[in-house]
Structures are given as structure tokens and as C-alpha cells.
Amino acid sequence: MPDSTLAHAPQFDDASQQRESATFGMWIFLATEILFFGAMFLGYTAYRLAYPAAFAAASRHTLLAFGATNTAVLLISSATMAFAVRAAREKRRTALTVRLLLTAALGVLFLCIKGFEYAREISEHLLPGASFQFDQPYASHAEMFFYLYFLMTGVHALHVTIGVVLIAISGFRAWRTDAFMRNDTAVDLLGLYWHFVDIIWVFLFPLIYLVERHS
Amino acid sequence: MNREPATNRFLFTAGALLGLLALTVGAAYVNLGPFNTIAALTISAAKTVLILVFFMEIRERSPVIWVALATGFFFFGIMFALAMSDFLTRGWK
Amino acid sequence: MNTETRELPMTLEPRANYLNDGHSIRSWLLTTDHKRIGLLYMVSITLFFFVGGAAAAMMRLELLRPQGGLVTSALYNKLFTMHGVIMVWFFLIPSIPTVLGNFLVPLMIGARDVAFPRLNLVSWYLFIAGGASALWAIIAGGVDTGWTFYTPYSSTYANGHVLAMAAGIFIAGFGSIATGLNFIVTIHKMRAPGLTWFRLPLFIWTIYTTSLILVLATPVLAITLTLMALERLFGVGIFNPAMGGDPLLFQHLFWFYSHPAVYIMILPSMGVVSELIPCFSRKSIFGYNFIAYATISIGVFGFLVWGHHMFVSSQSVYAGMIFSILSFLVSIPSAIKVFNWTATLYKGSITFQTPMLYAFGFIGLFTIGGLTGLFLAALAVDVHLHDTYFVIAHFHYIMVGGAVMGYLGGLHFWWPKITGRLYCEWLAKLAAVTIFAGFNLTFFPQFILGFMGMPRRYPVYAPEFQVLNVLSTAGASILAIGYLLPLAYLLWSLRYGKPAGANPWKATGLEWKTSSPPPRDNFANAPVVTEEPYNYDAQAAELSLEENSHA
Ligand SMILES: [Cu+2]
Numbered sequence: 001m002p003d004s005t006l007a008h009a010p011q012f013d014d015a016s017q018q019r020e021s022a023t024f025g026m027w028i029f030l031a032t033e034i035l036f037f038g039a040m041f042l043g044y045t046a047y048r049l050a051y052p053a054a055f056a057a058a059s060r061h062t063l064l065a066f067g068a069t070n071t072a073v074l075l076i077s078s079a080t081m082a083f084a085v086r087a088a089r090e091k092r093r094t095a096l097t098v099r100l101l102l103t104a105a106l107g108v109l110f111l112c113i114k115g116f117e118y119a120r121e122i123s124e125h126l127l128p129g130a131s132f133q134f135d136q137p138y139a140s141h142a143e144m145f146f147y148l149y150f151l152m153t154g155v156h157a158l159h160v161t162i163g164v165v166l167i168a169i170s171g172f173r174a175w176r177t178d179a180f181m182r183n184d185t186a187v188d189l190l191g192l193y194w195h196f197v198d199i200i201w202v203f204l205f206p207l208i209y210l211v212e213r214h215s
Numbered sequence: 216m217n218r219e220p221a222t223n224r225f226l227f228t229a230g231a232l233l234g235l236l237a238l239t240v241g242a243a244y245v246n247l248g249p250f251n252t253i254a255a256l257t258i259s260a261a262k263t264v265l266i267l268v269f270f271m272e273i274r275e276r277s278p279v280i281w282v283a284l285a286t287g288f289f290f291f292g293i294m295f296a297l298a299m300s301d302f303l304t305r306g307w308k
Numbered sequence: 309m310n311t312e313t314r315e316l317p318m319t320l321e322p323r324a325n326y327l328n329d330g331h332s333i334r335s336w337l338l339t340t341d342h343k344r345i346g347l348l349y350m351v352s353i354t355l356f357f358f359v360g361g362a363a364a365a366m367m368r369l370e371l372l373r374p375q376g377g378l379v380t381s382a383l384y385n386k387l388f389t390m391h392g393v394i395m396v397w398f399f400l401i402p403s404i405p406t407v408l409g410n411f412l413v414p415l416m417i418g419a420r421d422v423a424f425p426r427l428n429l430v431s432w433y434l435f436i437a438g439g440a441s442a443l444w445a446i447i448a449g450g451v452d453t454g455w456t457f458y459t460p461y462s463s464t465y466a467n468g469h470v471l472a473m474a475a476g477i478f479i480a481g482f483g484s485i486a487t488g489l490n491f492i493v494t495i496h497k498m499r500a501p502g503l504t505w506f507r508l509p510l511f512i513w514t515i516y517t518t519s520l521i522l523v524l525a526t527p528v529l530a531i532t533l534t535l536m537a538l539e540r541l542f543g544v545g546i547f548n549p550a551m552g553g554d555p556l557l558f559q560h561l562f563w564f565y566s567h568p569a570v571y572i573m574i575l576p577s578m579g580v581v582s583e584l585i586p587c588f589s590r591k592s593i594f595g596y597n598f599i600a601y602a603t604i605s606i607g608v609f610g611f612l613v614w615g616h617h618m619f620v621s622s623q624s625v626y627a628g629m630i631f632s633i634l635s636f637l638v639s640i641p642s643a644i645k646v647f648n649w650t651a652t653l654y655k656g657s658i659t660f661q662t663p664m665l666y667a668f669g670f671i672g673l674f675t676i677g678g679l680t681g682l683f684l685a686a687l688a689v690d691v692h693l694h695d696t697y698f699v700i701a702h703f704h705y706i707m708v709g710g711a712v713m714g715y716l717g718g719l720h721f722w723w724p725k726i727t728g729r730l731y732c733e734w735l736a737k738l739a740a741v742t743i744f745a746g747f748n749l750t751f752f753p754q755f756i757l758g759f760m761g762m763p764r765r766y767p768v769y770a771p772e773f774q775v776l777n778v779l780s781t782a783g784a785s786i787l788a789i790g791y792l793l794p795l796a797y798l799l800w801s802l803r804y805g806k807p808a809g810a811n812p813w814k815a816t817g818l819e820w821k822t823s824s825p826p827p828r829d830n831f832a833n834a835p836v837v838t839e840e841p842y843n844y845d846a847q848a849a850e851l852s853l854e855e856n857s858h859a
Contacts, residue, residue, distance in 0.1 A: 010420065010421075011414075011419065011421035011422070011425060017498070020497060024492075024493050024496060025423065025493045028523055032489075032523050032527045033527070036527035036530065037531075038528070039528045039532060039561050042560075042561070043546050043561075047546075047553075047554075050554075054552075128542075140550060141551070144551040144553060147544055147546060147551065
């Protein structure tokens with residue numbers, strides 16, 4: 001193991017213990033995120049089962065083209081992130097820099113599309129609150145759907161934003177310093193986080209955009 | 216370190232994910248009754264497995280990490296099942 | 309006190325340890341030493357304890373007379389909210405895990421520090437930031453929702469600083485998650501060579517399980533409070549019945565966290581008791597494996613029972629039945645522990661030193677608290693007892709009689725290790741007895757009051773309840789004195805206490821194999837574990853051998 005010769009923090013015996021601890025910690029964090037998002041998925045399920053027709057009617061008002069494009073963007077960004085992790089492991093600094101910045105750019109693209117989508121929906125009076133308008137008889141329960149929509153995609157977008165910032169910073173660090181050439185754990189952890197955010201979206205997408213599309 | 220297989224693996228995974236995306240959108244336009252939702256969630260689960268296996272390399276990680284991940288899903292399942300035991304069995308609406 | 313006690317500090321060798329490793333404020337506030345962070349927590353939660361206690365004192369004074377009159381009804385609502393929020397989130401939940409846990413986890417497993425020392429410090433700052441927000445909410449005018457923040461009252465109708473209070477809990481919650489994550493990784497990855505899972509001290513098992521709960525339940529609390537706050541901010545939200553929302557969803561999510569939170573409080577105390585009982589009976593613990601497994605199963609079962617808080621909430625009766633049965637089941641692993649502690653005492657050479665008094669107090673009071681919990685887990689009985697003083701008495705027997713007794717017992721047990729000094733034993737015994745007597749006088753009458761039908765959270769009550777209320781308030785005064793005593797003699801011991809030596813209790817466990825107070829890096833030589841935990845039988849043989857050779 002070349003790992004044992006690497007620098008490590010004083011509380012650890014060697015670099016591989018440090019790496020294993022950090023990775024394990026990240027996975028525990030992801031487990032907490034399952035519960036964090038899980039509470040919202042629970043609320044969604046309870047209300048969708050209670051108000052199926054209103055949720056179907058509301059879902060058909062979501063902008064599927066935006067949603068599907070964004071799904072593709074996020075899935076591709078996961079791939080570029082996986083390539084970035086690979087580059088870090090192979091100690092290829094230029095490739096790492098390019099791939100991290102590409103991933104961050106795709107994240108920004110996702111947020112831009114999401115922003116345009118939000119703007120359209122707000123202009124169509126779909127933002128819950130005083131200005132909300134929806135055809136009867138589903139108005140109040142459709143408002144619940146859109147509340148869940150803005151809530152869950154909003155919290156997800158917050159996670160994407162955090163990811164974009166961290167990935168962009170790492171991209172610049174990879175470009176300017178050789179920190180990741182000495183220790184690539186941080187890139188690996190960032191990758192795990194980014195893929196997890198992708199997985200959340202993979203479940204959000206059909207629950208928001210694809211409810212009873214056929215009728 | 217062999218570069219080629221990894222590259223192919225990532226490209227294949229990305230392709231499969233995009234294919235599943237197309238499939239899930241297409242399936243939504245076919246009336247399958249209650250199976251629309253089941254199909255959509257199954258496809259999401261399949262995508263999750265692809266991401267976990269090929270991007271997050273879950274198989275190469277230590278068993279304790281599998282346990283950590285499973286624990287997260289398990290306790291989400293507990294929350295979901297017991298809360299639903301209330302929402303689905305109420306005698307009143 | 310004899311005179312030589314006062315002389316001794318002068319001759320104390322200023323050996324390098326974690327306490328004299330830097331004296332500046334900076335060296336404390338920016339420390340990454342788990343032992344110093346434990347002390348930072350100790351000081352902070354002690355402050356919060358007395359803030360929460362002050363609110364309780366005001367309430368008990370108000371309840372001296374049936375018609376009240378000391379405080380307004382509105383202020384009374386704010387007092388019980390403040391008492392609940394401060395005591396639950398800023399004292400009980402952090403108490404043993406962050407103070408004793410931080411101090412002991414690396415020591416007990418033979419590590420130099422936790423896995424992520426800087427994250428550990430960040431946890432404390434999050435705790436302080438959250439606490440500051442909660443205190444600000446109190447000073448700025450208070451919150452009257454009760455510590456449970458039930459919607460739609462909290463989200464729509466309540467006046468006061470609900471948002472600041474919820475933000476405080478939210479921020480402190482992330483501190484909790486980080487602490488739990490840190491401990492889990494530390495216990496998995498940093499154990500000394502030879503320290504297998506089934507050689508771990510039972511305290512570590514309980515901290516591990518507590519950390520699991522912190523990590524799995526706290527995120528749900530965080531999102532739940534966020535949803536409540538959003539509803540309050542924007543007037544629309546997912547618990548809002550006008551949109552088809554269900555306030556019971558809030559209760560489900562809230563109690564998904566808050567029932568396991570009871571185990572966050574009680575499990576570490578059980579861990580402390582599992583350390584104290586063998587040490588002061590000079591016997592190895594009875595049924596180590598059973599206690600370890602019972603610890604984990606309490607942690608898991610704790611997630612299955614939250615609906616027992618909602619029996620009269622219009623929750624489905626079928627769900628109520630499921631939650632009732634599961635609540636009965638969770639008592640089994642707790643009972644296993646009580647049986648094992650009792651069996652450990654059997655034929656032991658028991659000494660009644662201060663920590664052991666607290667351990668006995670814990671077993672007795674926790675048993676009463678647990679058994680009365682079964683009353684409340686029974687659906688029909690709960691209809692009568694719900695929201696009465698019976699509930700108050702029940703959970704105070706668990707949280708004060710159980711959790712706080714365990715914390716104080718642990719504090720007295722490891723105080724010599726933490727500070728290197730011994731406290732005044734007879735004063736400490738006096739305090740332990742005072743606390744036990746004051747506690748029972750405060751809360752036992754509340755069982756009767758609740759059974760007679762006195763509802764909780766009212767500043768006035770029917771005149772026939774007065775005698776028992778006066779008894780309760782009298783008990784609370786004794787309890788208050790009992791709590792002030794340790795504050796006095798423990799602080800006194802810092803300067804005037806006798807030097808403790810490495811192992812004043814002749815206890816087993818790695819933390820006693822290093823000096824008191826321990827050096828910055830915990831151990832002069834990296835420890836290797838070759839024996840089972842609580843090996844008091846072998847230790848007794850060794851000690852008598854030594855004595856013989858000296859003779
Ligand atoms: Cu409970």
C-alpha cells in the first residue's frame with residue numbers, strides 16, 4: 001500500500017485508516033440525508049394517496065420538458081463526476097480539473113433550467129399562497145401538490161447548489177494546487193455526495209412530472 | 216491501472232441511465248392503471264442501483280458501508296410503514 | 309476535612325496533562341482535544357440546566373396555590389415551553405453523550421482522539437449557536453407552544469418567537485448529528501489493538517447506539533421544524549388543513565424523532581450504570597452479551613413506538629393497537645438490563661460510594677418510570693391518563709430519575725479522572741441522598757395528581773389537588789438544594805480536592821490505565837487489550853497477590 005507512507009492527521013495511525021474513516025463518515029451522512037428527504041417523501045405519499053385525482057391534475061401542469069431535460073443533465077453530470085473521481089485516483093491533474101469544472105457547469109445548467117421553470121410556474125400562478133390559482137374542484141389539493149413540488153425540488157436545489165460550490169472550489173484547487181494529487185479522498189467524498197443528490201432527483205422526477213400523464 | 220474498461224463502464228452506465236429516463240417518460244403515457252406508479256418507481260430503483268454500483272462503486276466498499284446505507288433505507292422504511300399504518304387504516308376521512 | 313488536604317495542592321507535581329496544555333482562552337475555544345471539548349460542553353449544559361431549572365422553580369411556586377396568581381397564564385405557558393425546550397435539547401440530549409461521551413469514548417477505546425476532532429469542535433459551536441438562538445427567543449418574549457410545537461398552533465396561531473426557538477433546535481440538531489457521526493466512525497475505526505466489539509465497555513455500546521439514534525432521528529426533526537417554520541412564514545404549508553394537510557403528519561414526524569430521543573437520554577445513563585455496578589460490587593458484569601444486545605435492540609425498538617404519544621389524537625385505532633403492542637415490547641430489553649444489574653449485585657462486595665448511590669437511585673427510579681410507562685402504553689388507560697400529571701411524573705422518573713441520575717453518577721465516577729482531584733465524599737453522599745429524596749417528593753405526588761385527573765400545562769387547578777401540589781413544590785425545593793450542592797463541592801474540589809491518582813476506584817477499563825488528568829494524547833504508550841471487560845475477579849486476585857508480596 002502506498003497509502004501508509006502518506007501524511008495523516010495525528011489521531012490516526014496511518015493514511016488508510018484516515019481515508020476509511022472519512023469515507024465511512026460520508027456514507028453515514030448520506031444515511032441521514034435519506035431520513036431528511038424521507039420525511040418529505042412520506043408527506044408526499046400520504047397526500048397523494050388521499051387526493052389522487054388532484055395530484056394527477058396538478059402533475060399534468062408541471063413542465064415535463066424542463067424536468068426531463070434536467071434529469072438528463074443531472075445524470076450526465078454524475079457520469080462526469082465519476083470520471084473526475086477516476087482522474088483523481090489516477091493522479092491526472094488536468095483531467096481532474098476539467099472534469100470537476102464540467103460537473104460544476106452541468107450543475108449550474110441544472111439550476112438555471114430549474115430557475116426558468118420556477119419562473120414559468122410562478123407566472124402561471126402555481127406558487128402556493130395568495131396568488132395561487134387552479135381549476136376547481138382540485139384547487140386546494142393541487143395547491144398541496146405544488147407546495148410539495150416547490151418544497152422538495154427547492155430542498156434538492158439547495159443540495160445541488162452546495163454541491164456546485166464545493167465542486168467548483170475543488171476544481172480550482174485541482175487547477176492551482178496539487179492537493180488532490182497527494183490525497184484524493186476529498187474528491188471521492190464529493191463524488192458520493194453528488195451521486196446521492198442525483199439519486200434523490202431520480203425519485204423526485206416521476207413523482208412530480210409523471211403522475212397520470214396518459215389521461 | 217487500466218483506463219479503458221473504466222471509461223467504457225461509465226459511458227455504458229450513463230447511456231443506460233438516459234435510456235431508463237426515456238423509458239420512464241414513455242411508460243407514463245401508456246395507461247397501466249396503478250402499475251404506472253409502480254413502473255415509474257421500479258425504473259427509479261433501477262437507476263439508483265446503476266448509480267450505486269457503477270458511479271458510487273458500492274461493491275468495492277467495505278461491508279460496514281453497505282450496512283450504513285441499508286440502515287438509512289431501513290429506518291426510512293420503518294418511518295414510512297408505521298406512519299402509513301395510520302394514514303391507510305383510518306375509519307374516517 | 310483534615311488539614312493536609314489543603315496542603316497537598318502545593319506539592320502536586322505539575323505533570324503535563326490536557327488541562328495545563330495551554331492556559332489561554334484561545335487554547336480552550338479553539339481546542340480540538342476531545343477532553344477539552346467535553347469540558348466545554350459540561351460548562352454549557354450546566355448553565356442551560358440551571359436556566360431550565362429556574363423555569364421549573366417558577367412553575368412549582370405558581371402551583372403552590374390552586375388559584376395561582378404568581379405569574380400570568382401567558383407567562384406560565386412560556387415557562388413550561390422554556391423548561392421543556394431547554395431541558396430536552398440543551399441539557400438532556402447533549403448531557404452524557406457530549407460531556408462524558410466526548411471525554412471517555414477515545415479514552416475507553418484506547419485512541420488519541422475522535423476521528424474528526426475539528427468536526428467535534430464545530431458541533432460544540434453549533435450547539436452554542438443553537439442555544440443562543442433559543443435563549444434569544446426566551447429573552448425577546450418567549451414561546452408558548454410547549455416543547456412539542458404542535459401545528460397548527462405553532463404554525464398559525466401562536467404569538468412569540470417560535471421561529472427563533474425552532475431555529476435554535478434546528479442548529480443544535482446539526483451539532484447532534486455531527487457528534488453522532490463522529491462517535492460511530494470513532495468506535496468503528498479507532499479501537500485499540502485487541503479491543504474487539506465484545507470487549508468494549510458497555511458504556512461504549514450505549515454511546516454507539518445513542519449515536520445511531522442521533523444520526524437517524526435528528527434529520528427528521530430538522531425537516532419537521534423547517535416545515536413548521538415555512539408554514540408559519542408563508543401561511544401555506546404541508547400541515548395546513550385548508551390545503552388538505554394533516555396536522556397528524558406533524559405529530560408522526562415529530563415523535564419519530566422525539567420518542568427515540570428518550571433513548572438518547574436514557575441509554576447513555578444505562579451505560580454509566582453498567583460501569584458503576586461492576587466496579588462497586590467488585591464483580592464482572594452479569595450477562596455482558598445480553599446487555600450489549602439489549603442496548604442495540606432498545607435503540608431499534610425505540611423507533612417503532614412513537615404513536616403511543618398519539619393515542620387520543622384521532623390517529624387510526626389500528627395504528628394505535630400496533631403502537632401499543634410495540635411499546636409493551638420495548639420494555640423487554642430494558643427489563644433485561646435491570647435483571648442483569650441486579651444479578652451482578654448478587655453476592656458482590658458492594659460499597660456505597662457516591663457513584664454507586666446514584667446507580668442505585670437510577671435502577672429504582674428508572675424501574676418506576678418504566679413500569680408506569682406501561683400504564684400509558686395501554687390504549688384504554690391512556691385515554692384517562694393522557695395529558696395529566698401522570699405523564700409528567702412518568703417521564704420525569706425516566707428523564708430525571710433515570711437520565712440525570714446516570715449523568716450525576718457518571719460525573720462523580722469520572723470526576724477524579726477528568727480533574728485529577730477527589731471531591732468531598734460525605735458531602736457528595738449527602739447530595740445524592742438529598743436529590744433522591746427531593747426527587748421522589750417532587751414527582752411521586754404527581755402520579756397521584758394525574759391519576760386523580762389533574763391536567764398538565766395549567767397554571768390553576770381544583771382546590772382538592774392542593775396538598776399534593778404543596779408536597780411536590782416542597783420536594784422541588786429539596787431537589788434544588790440537592791442540585792446546588794454538587795456545583796459547590798465539585799468546584800471546591802478543583803482547587804482543594806486531594807489528588808486522585810490514576811485509578812481511585814480500582815476500576816477496570818482503559819481510561820483508568822492512564823494518569824489523571826490524562827495527557828493530551830491520552831496514553832503515554834499505545835494500549836493493547838488482552839482481557840475481557842470488567843475483569844474484577846482477576847483484578848481482585850492480582851491485588852491480593854500484591855498485598856501478600858508486600859507483607
Ligand atoms: Cu414515547
